[in-house]
Amino acid sequence: MRAHSAFGRNAGLSLEEIRRLRKLELDEFEDREYVALKWVRDFLTRPDGVPEDVEERFASAFTPSEQLYVKTAMKCMFCINLLMNAIQRSKYGVRLLSILEKPLARVTGAGKSASRKKALAASRPA
Numbered sequence: 001m002r003a004h005s006a007f008g009r010n011a012g013l014s015l016e017e018i019r020r021l022r023k024l025e026l027d028e029f030e031d032r033e034y035v036a037l038k039w040v041r042d043f044l045t046r047p048d049g050v051p052e053d054v055e056e057r058f059a060s061a062f063t064p065s066e067q068l069y070v071k072t073a074m075k076c077m078f079c080i081n082l083l084m085n086a087i088q089r090s091k092y093g094v095r096l097l098s099i100l101e102k103p104l105a106r107v108t109g110a111g112k113s114a115s116r117k118k119a120l121a122a123s124r125p126a
Helices: 002-010 015-023 031-045 052-061 064-089 093-108 114-123
Strands: none
Touching: 002 015, 031 052, 031 064, 052 064
């Protein structure tokens, strides 16, 4: 989780926002946001899959196109995470990471001012 927390901090999340994401308590998020986060966490961490009640809440809270958006974003992030894990473990990892550092910083907003990070966050779909 340390790496994910660092990426979150670079993207402009506060320590409090990261704490809230780790705990994932219902009263800490808006309903739809909580349902999406809960569905993603259950999908990625439960060997038996997403519980039926969570699946039903997800289906009722989001249109089919919104569900597809959440699932696509989650799968893209998961694939990138696996790719970065593989790169870091390879003998070429350090070289590849140094080559990717500037393009990744542009995408994530790392090294940008707080106002730039807010603008990047605001430009992302809700």
